Amino acid sequence: xxxxxxxxxxxxxxxxxxxxxxxxxxxxxxxxxxxxxxxxxxxxxxxxxxxxxxxxxxxxxxxxxxxxxxxxxxxxxxxxxxxxxxxxxxxxxxxxxxxxxxxxxxxxxxxxxxxxxxxxxxxxxxxxxxxxxxxxxxxxxxxxxxxxxxxxxxxxxxxxxxxxxxxxxxxxxxxxxxxxxxxxxxxxxxxxxxxxxxxxxxxxxxxxxxxxxxxxxxxxxxxxxxxxxxxxxxxxxxxxxxxxxxxxxxxxxxxxxxxxxxxxxxxxxxxxxxxxxxxxxxxxxxxxxxxxxxxxxxxxxxxxxxxxxxxxxxxxxxxxxxxxxxxxxxxxxxxxxxxxxxxxxxxxxxxxxxxxxxxxxxxxxxxxxxxxxxxxxxxxxxxxxxxxxxxxxxxx
Amino acid sequence: xxxxxxxxxxxxxxxxxxxxxxxxxxxxxxxxxxxxxxxxxxxxxxxxxxxxxxxxxxxxxxxxxxxxxxxxxxxxxxxxxxxxxxxxxxxxxxxxxxxxxxxxxxxxxxxxxxxxxxxxxxxxxxxxxxxxxxxxxxxxxxxxxxxxxxxxxxxxxxxxxxxxxxxxxxxxxxxxxxxxxxxxxxxxxxxxxxxxxxxxxxxxxxxxxxxxxxxxxxxxxxxxxxxxxxxxxxxxxxxxxx
Ligand SMILES: Nc1ncnc2c1ncn2[C@@H]1O[C@H](COP(=O)(O)OP(=O)(O)OP(=O)(O)O)[C@@H](O)[C@H]1O
Ligand SMILES: [Mg+2]
Numbered sequence: 001x002x003x004x005x006x007x008x009x010x011x012x013x014x015x016x017x018x019x020x021x022x023x024x025x026x027x028x029x030x031x032x033x034x035x036x037x038x039x040x041x042x043x044x045x046x047x048x049x050x051x052x053x054x055x056x057x058x059x060x061x062x063x064x065x066x067x068x069x070x071x072x073x074x075x076x077x078x079x080x081x082x083x084x085x086x087x088x089x090x091x092x093x094x095x096x097x098x099x100x101x102x103x104x105x106x107x108x109x110x111x112x113x114x115x116x117x118x119x120x121x122x123x124x125x126x127x128x129x130x131x132x133x134x135x136x137x138x139x140x141x142x143x144x145x146x147x148x149x150x151x152x153x154x155x156x157x158x159x160x161x162x163x164x165x166x167x168x169x170x171x172x173x174x175x176x177x178x179x180x181x182x183x184x185x186x187x188x189x190x191x192x193x194x195x196x197x198x199x200x201x202x203x204x205x206x207x208x209x210x211x212x213x214x215x216x217x218x219x220x221x222x223x224x225x226x227x228x229x230x231x232x233x234x235x236x237x238x239x240x241x242x243x244x245x246x247x248x249x250x251x252x253x254x255x256x257x258x259x260x261x262x263x264x265x266x267x268x269x270x271x272x273x274x275x276x277x278x279x280x281x282x283x284x285x286x287x288x289x290x291x292x293x294x295x296x297x298x299x300x301x302x303x304x305x306x307x308x309x310x311x312x313x314x315x316x317x318x319x320x321x322x323x324x325x326x327x328x329x330x331x332x333x334x335x336x337x338x339x340x341x342x343x344x345x346x347x348x349x350x351x352x353x354x355x356x357x358x359x360x361x362x363x364x365x366x367x368x369x370x371x372x373x374x375x376x377x378x379x380x381x382x383x384x385x386x387x388x389x390x391x392x393x394x395x396x
Numbered sequence: 397x398x399x400x401x402x403x404x405x406x407x408x409x410x411x412x413x414x415x416x417x418x419x420x421x422x423x424x425x426x427x428x429x430x431x432x433x434x435x436x437x438x439x440x441x442x443x444x445x446x447x448x449x450x451x452x453x454x455x456x457x458x459x460x461x462x463x464x465x466x467x468x469x470x471x472x473x474x475x476x477x478x479x480x481x482x483x484x485x486x487x488x489x490x491x492x493x494x495x496x497x498x499x500x501x502x503x504x505x506x507x508x509x510x511x512x513x514x515x516x517x518x519x520x521x522x523x524x525x526x527x528x529x530x531x532x533x534x535x536x537x538x539x540x541x542x543x544x545x546x547x548x549x550x551x552x553x554x555x556x557x558x559x560x561x562x563x564x565x566x567x568x569x570x571x572x573x574x575x576x577x578x579x580x581x582x583x584x585x586x587x588x589x590x591x592x593x594x595x596x597x598x599x600x601x602x603x604x605x606x607x608x609x610x611x612x613x614x615x616x617x618x619x620x621x622x623x624x625x626x627x628x629x630x631x632x633x634x635x636x637x638x
Contacts (some may be wrong), residue, residue, distance in 0.1 A: 001513040001514060002508075002510070003519060004502060004506055004510065004513060007501065007502055007503075007506060008499060008501045009501075010501075011500070011501025011542075012501050013501060022542075158595055251441065274607045301499070303497065304497065304499045305498075307493070307497040308510065308514065309458070309482075310458055310485065310491060311485065311486065311489070311491060311511050312482055312483065312484075312485035312486025312487070312489065312511070312514050312515075313482070313486070314479060314482045314483075317514065326434070367399070389458075390458040390485075391453045391458040391459045391522060392492070393448045393458070393493060393497060394452065394453060394458075394494075394570045396495065
């Protein structure tokens with residue numbers, strides 16, 4: 001009987017198409033919006049991913065990674081003397097204006113890293129060598145930043161053409177020269193970028209001797225000391241705040257700076273609300289279109305369901321028929337919607353804009369919600385059919 | 397007495413059936429008595445609104461009367477719950493409706509398979525039996541088409557195939573020919589007669605159509621919610637008001 005139930009569903013192409021459209025659209029909206037949401041949220045803790053240190057130490061008032069409250073340089077010594085610290089390196093980050101060769105100004109994120117350990121240096125350089133940062137007036141720029149800071153000109157075809165910065169090009173930060181010796185690949189961020197890497201000491205110069213330049217300290221635990229354990233020791237000994245650096249959303253601990261950053265953005269910005277609204281919208285659109293279409297499918301077939309009832313099918317069989325129909329539509333609709341979301345996501349990932357992170361969990365959640373929509377539709381249909389009287393088959 | 401117990405297929409006694417609210421009550425059956433035998437084709441005739449369809453529904457176990465007893469093949473229907481009635485219908489009944497009631501999104505053969513699948517028969521067996529009976533009603537070659545592609549007479553033949561595919565002991569037809577022209581109606585009745593003929597099977601046909609009275613073994617005439625008389629020969633009926 002379930003095979004016939006499916007044939008009944010597939011026999012009405014127009015209804016089926018509409019049903020699938022509704023389900024696919026809502027699956028698409030839910031999966032795509034959640035993925036962009038997690039993409040944007042993952043951008044908030046990009047520095048954690050790019051800088052790759054085991055333990056971060058900050059001012060006690062710091063709540064998240066984008067909010068640096070500079071420390072005293074002497075704090076570095078205090079942290080280094082904590083038992084269990086293998087080494088500690090300074091890190092500077094700030095937003096500064098860079099003056100390009102053509103006279104234009106660009107806001108950049110200056111990252112100053114320790115010249116001895118290169119702790120916090122970008123993992124991948126597409127051009128140049130990290131050691132060249134030890135030469136005077138040198139910087140390393142990220143790929144995307146190099147394009148953003150590039151020179152607009154006219155190409156041979158007469159169309160506007162952007163020439164990205166490359167090794168050897170120069171620009172100025174607060175009237176001090178910056179010569180590019182490398183191009184790196186880093187993850188894009190919610191705030192900040194283009195990323196311009198230099199040494200910690202030179203960063204001080206570029207910021208014109210700002211009173212304090214130590215934004216964070218990057219700390220490596222000694223063998224046998226876990227990051228969380230070391231955080232406790234540092235906090236107890238120095239009164240500073242210490243963080244672990246796990247960035248895996250499903251498993252990060254309470255001390256994770258990424259996690260705290262994520263939740264800071266969650267509670268202090270409208271991002272979750274606006275994306276939550278979009279996901280809810282997808283859900284409601286799904287319920288409205290699919291529920292409505294499935295209901296009209298049931299109404300159209302009500303007479304036949306009544307006949308099947310009269311012929312001796314119990315409500316159990318009919319309920320299962322409706323579930324088979326609704327869940328099959330849900331399954332196909334989900335497949336279409338998730339497929340489309342993935343296709344759109346691929347384009348987005350290629351362009352890097354907007355950020356897109358489709359966790360398997362997002363797909364599972366979308367799947368569950370689409371099945372929920374199917375379930376609601378089926379239940380409405382079942383109620384309708386259960387109210388129709390088998391005796392009605394003899395009328396009209 | 398024991399002989400009678402063997403021949404009686406359907407017996408309804410003192411059946412009352414009302415519709416509507418107590419203040420606004422429609423009496424459909426009033427102390428109706430009805431009997432049908434195994435092996436016969438009995439017609440229920442009478443003016444519109446006299447209660448034919450209601451009586452048929454009571455016999456079919458789709459309506460439960462307010463009073464009276466209904467016995468079909470020795471089984472009492474009054475007092476049975478919904479589930480038991482559903483099981484009863486599944487095992488004992490075949491239906492032919494005035495408006496065919498074929499599922500338009502299913503193929504002809506799939507429509508005919510429905511009663512067997514409801515009984516829980518395997519798909520392949522149901523398919524084979526449906527094909528066989530479609531052959532008997534002269535629809536070989538039309539099995540995979542949609543019912544809407546068929547003429548009214550052909551659709552009613554599909555309905556007959558569906559009503560008999562599971563070989564029910566009781567076949568119930570409500571106005572099976574009233575949507576058909578005269579000749580097609582006669583062909584359909586001939587087919588019902590030929591295919592349903594069996595010493596164990598009872599066929600109850602509700603009709604307005606005096607042109608098909610000749611296919612009946614007996615005719616029960618209804619008036620105001622009860623059987624007024626039963627005749628063996630249609631010529632004895634006054635058909636002017638039908
Ligand atoms: N579900 C119902 N609700 C209310 N009244 C009903 C219902 N079914 C039947 N009736 C009424 O009961 C009476 C008998 O109806 P029934 O359908 O049995 O007549 P019928 O002999 O089959 O008529 P027809 O020849 O027009 O089909 C009519 O007055 C009808 O209006
Ligand atoms: Mg009637």
